[in-house]
Amino acid sequence: MTMTPDEAAEFAADLDRLVGAVEEVLLGKNRIVRLSFIALLSEGHLLLEDVPGTGKTSLARAMAQSVAGTSNRVQFTPDLLPGDITGVTVYDQRSGRFDFHPGPVFANIVLADEINRASPKTQSALLEVMEEGQITVDGQTHTVGHPFMVIATQNPIEQAGTYRLPEAQLDRFLMRSSIGYPDHASTIRILEGADQRAHAHVVEPQLDADHVVAMAAAARTVFVDPTIHDYVSRLVEGTRAAREVRLGVSVRGALALIRAAKTHAASRGRHYVVPDDVKALAEPVLAHRLILDPEAEFDGVTASNVVGQVLIETPPPSTRQAV
Incomplete structure (x- = not known):
């Protein structure tokens, strides 16, 4: 079943409400806020490469509040263990059984701050949940619920004492982007509100979590013309043939671009993908x-x-089939 024009218009209106609410916290950052919601509604994850103090935690918290969801922040450090993220099984002497104590990954939006400061073993604790939305501890599988999104950050400047993310984990992030510093006008507005701490600003819920899950399902029904599939295929093949590249984009990357392009099209009120949707997301996705x-x-x-x-x-492509 393909999305209808009316459903696309409703999708765009709902997304604009979410973006507008979060922009009250992250001033002057429409592009990154919109990208973040596109990642969420594409059922993907976001990697932010940015310097400290640009609002990464505020973004994750505001997004969770806007969809009436939960958020957790995990500060990655060299001594962080996998169980500190996923949770652990603890023996209860009174009941005589082992009980699972869920970790911070059990939230709608999880901020993995400075993810490259933890050891590869700890980083890999996120692989299963990012791909399958579940955690396996002591042979027992626990689902984290929906919607679910990991927003991971790493400092692109300071590399001392860090562990580079392996390619397999990078490939699981739908997008990579950065927030960056605010412009002059936005900085002045931030300074005018300096008497209020960032976490004190509460975003009013715009939609509930079930509605967000329904939007993600609707985004999957956006029509993609065969010429768009051909275009994306030629793009990824172009990255593999580029002389500066040792390893090009994988098939997972091509699928990610199609998924994100569908959501981007719906966010613009269209029930079909056009080449501009692909162009707009090629850099952050690939x-x-x-x-x-x-x-x-x-x-x-x-x-x-x-x-x-x-x-x-x-x-x-210059032409497309009729929708």
Whole structure:
């Protein structure tokens, strides 16, 4: 069943309400707020590479409040253990049985702060829940519920004492982006409210969690023309053929781009995907999945540069089938 024009218009209106509510907390950051909700409604996860103090925690908390959900923040450190994230099984002497004590990952939106400061063993504790929405502890499987999203952060400047995320884990993030510093006008508005702590601002719920789950299901029904599938395929093949790239975008990356493009189309009130939806999301969805040749990195080439060049060299489809 394909999304109808009326359903697309309702989807866009609901998303605009969510974005507007969170923008009251994250001033002047419409793009990253919209990207974050597109990731959530595409049932994906978001990696933020940003310096401290740009509002990452505020973003996660405000998003959870706007959808009447829960949020938890985990500060990743070198001594953090997998059980500190997933939860542990504890023996209860009174009942004579083992009880599961859920960890902070059991929330609608989980902020994994400075994820690259924890050991690879601890980082890998997120692999199962990010892919399957469940945690297995001592042979018992526990679902984390819906909606569920991990917003992970890492500092792109300070690399001392960090562990680089393995490619398999990077591939599980739907998007990578950054919040960045606010513009001049937004900074002034922030300073005018300096007497109020950031966590004191409460966002009024705009939708409930069940409605968000229904929106995610609706986004999957957006129509994708075969020419769009061909376009995305040619884009990912272009990343693999680029001379600066040692490892190009995987099939998972191509699927992620289609999923995100569907949600982006619905957020614009359309029940079908156009090439501009793909172009708008190609860099945040594909760039972090590339492994560049060391010589290219030494010359200052970035993954974003490569994706941008591939977009220029890959012509989009000029026609589509009737919807």
